[in-house]
Amino acid sequence: MAEPLLRLESIAKSFGEVSALKPIRLDLYEGEVLGLVGENGAGKSTLIKILSGVHQPDSGTLLWNGIGIRIGSPLQAIQTGIATIHQELAYFGRLTVAENLMMGDRWPRFPWGGVRWSLLHRQARERLDRCGLEIPTDRLVDDLSPAQKQEIAIARALSRNARVLVLDEPTASLTEPEVLRLFEQLNALRRQGVAILYVSHRLDEIMQLTDRVAVLRDGELVATYPTPGLDLNQVVRDMVGRPLDQVFPRTRSRAVGVPLLELEQVSHSTFFKDVSFSVRAGEVVGLAGLVGAGRSELARAVYGLYPVESGRMRLMNREWRPRTPHQSVRSGLVYLPEERKRQSLVLEHSVSDSISIGFSDLICRWGLVDRAEEHSRVAAAHRRYSIRSASPRQPIGTLSGGNQQKCILARWLDRDPAVIVLDEPTRGVDVGAKAEIHALIDRLAGDGKAVLLISSDLPEILGMSDRILVMHQGRIAAEMSDKQMTQENVIRAASGLPVSGASSEPESGDKSRAS
Numbered sequence: 001m002a003e004p005l006l007r008l009e010s011i012a013k014s015f016g017e018v019s020a021l022k023p024i025r026l027d028l029y030e031g032e033v034l035g036l037v038g039e040n041g042a043g044k045s046t047l048i049k050i051l052s053g054v055h056q057p058d059s060g061t062l063l064w065n066g067i068g069i070r071i072g073s074p075l076q077a078i079q080t081g082i083a084t085i086h087q088e089l090a091y092f093g094r095l096t097v098a099e100n101l102m103m104g105d106r107w108p109r110f111p112w113g114g115v116r117w118s119l120l121h122r123q124a125r126e127r128l129d130r131c132g133l134e135i136p137t138d139r140l141v142d143d144l145s146p147a148q149k150q151e152i153a154i155a156r157a158l159s160r161n162a163r164v165l166v167l168d169e170p171t172a173s174l175t176e177p178e179v180l181r182l183f184e185q186l187n188a189l190r191r192q193g194v195a196i197l198y199v200s201h202r203l204d205e206i207m208q209l210t211d212r213v214a215v216l217r218d219g220e221l222v223a224t225y226p227t228p229g230l231d232l233n234q235v236v237r238d239m240v241g242r243p244l245d246q247v248f249p250r251t252r253s254r255a256v257g258v259p260l261l262e263l264e265q266v267s268h269s270t271f272f273k274d275v276s277f278s279v280r281a282g283e284v285v286g287l288a289g290l291v292g293a294g295r296s297e298l299a300r301a302v303y304g305l306y307p308v309e310s311g312r313m314r315l316m317n318r319e320w321r322p323r324t325p326h327q328s329v330r331s332g333l334v335y336l337p338e339e340r341k342r343q344s345l346v347l348e349h350s351v352s353d354s355i356s357i358g359f360s361d362l363i364c365r366w367g368l369v370d371r372a373e374e375h376s377r378v379a380a381a382h383r384r385y386s387i388r389s390a391s392p393r394q395p396i397g398t399l400s401g402g403n404q405q406k407c408i409l410a411r412w413l414d415r416d417p418a419v420i421v422l423d424e425p426t427r428g429v430d431v432g433a434k435a436e437i438h439a440l441i442d443r444l445a446g447d448g449k450a451v452l453l454i455s456s457d458l459p460e461i462l463g464m465s466d467r468i469l470v471m472h473q474g475r476i477a478a479e480m481s482d483k484q485m486t487q488e489n490v491i492r493a494a495s496g497l498p499v500s501g502a503s504s505e506p507e508s509g510d511k512s513r514a515s
Helices: 044-051 074-080 096-103 116-128 146-158 176-191 204-211 232-240 295-303 323-331 351-356 369-384 401-414 431-446 460-462 487-494
Strands: 007-013 018-028 033-037 060-062 068-071 082-085 164-168 195-199 211-218 220-226 259-268 272-282 282-288 308-316 333-336 417-424 450-454 467-472 475-481
Touching: 007 044, 007 475, 018 044, 033 044, 033 204, 044 068, 044 082, 044 195, 044 487, 068 401, 068 450, 074 295, 082 146, 096 116, 096 146, 096 308, 096 351, 096 417, 146 164, 146 220, 176 195, 176 204, 176 487, 211 232, 220 232, 232 272, 232 431, 232 450, 259 295, 272 295, 272 308, 272 450, 272 467, 282 295, 282 431, 282 460, 282 487, 295 323, 295 333, 295 417, 295 450, 323 450, 333 431, 351 369, 351 401, 369 401, 401 431, 431 450, 450 460, 467 487, 475 487
Parallel strands: 033 195, 033 211, 082 164, 164 195, 282 450, 282 467, 333 417, 417 450
Antiparallel strands: 007 018, 007 060, 060 068, 211 220, 259 272, 259 308, 467 475
16 A cells, blocks of 8 residues: 555644543545544544644654654644644735735735735736635635635645645535535545545535545544445444434424514615515524525624614514614524624633623622522533533633533523524534534424524535525525425525525515425
């Protein structure tokens, strides 16, 4: 067998008394895609940081074409030929796409020292064109969508002629067509001999893209499998140490109640137009579409973050036009945004404060928070939502993505809301936490809540929804249920193509119902 391009030989890493990586051996060959899976806390991030030069291993050897190497810094990793795209993207938001793409490279200059901006943008344009991206080079990165920011990061890494490309959750912010475009790029790199370490919680992507799959659990490499013929259930058992009976549970009744949230011809001049639908008690309505289709903006308008310029909304059979999110929360409607670290959390705050801020107004007496009741509720939330933390005083930024998301859910669900709007609720969480969140969504609908589920994860939205609404360019392009709910139909509708058997004019008000 050919010599591996990169070999990790007995690599181990500890932080204090915590063993993050036990001695592991892992090979990565030219022209292969190796999938790396495991729950949050399994050691994936530590392994990635060792390869990218952020951490140094406590023991073991890194071999490059059979020769021992030391990667002492991120710059050394790049010079060696290892490019890493981390899950938390690093970029300069107030600089342009061209400046971000060329950062770290020698910029073209005039003899007197000034930057040749036209040539800089031309070189950036060439890098984007090689990746099939049409993003203007003069746009500020802060003005890009999450998907476009991810694509810029990938283009920047690929422009450095890396021989090993490490991707950490690269599709977390991408929709299905964008994922397919990324896969085309990665397959082209594979044909060029680039070795790719692909880290993802999305097992469907792992099965579709990789040649082999390595499974980490509790810092140990428990198994490595060739992808063809792989038993996905075995992979899940290896990851979590226990079987997962249902990824998309459905214990709730098919019966639904009265509409709790109704929209009729709702419009905003910039984001969405003539949107009509309803969500009934006891049902989960999925909202799909490409990034930029207006899904999140619509959710924010329902929650009171954006104004509705025309049309009508009703919440629990009352006219609804919220002026603030606080009004929504007090009225029984809560919203979990898609970017939890930027929009929901102060990472330095404790787990306790991060949870109790959602219901502190309910336990105030004469302007003072009842600390005993607060501690009791937080302790109950830990048990109810299986939140794993060292203590309630632990900074929430140190928890895994799944536990952070469960804390946000606990924050709002303790208020017993009637309508719950979830925007990408399982983005960046491991398979175990994802199954727990799916089971929670199923229970909420079973308890008579109305759930609006926004997701770019097609298996999730197909598996959890009673009905699916698909947005395209700010409008509801199709409504589908039962046998109409297929991956192909959702992609076609999201791309503006006709869908056989699906309604292109969703019913509004009391007429909208689950099948």
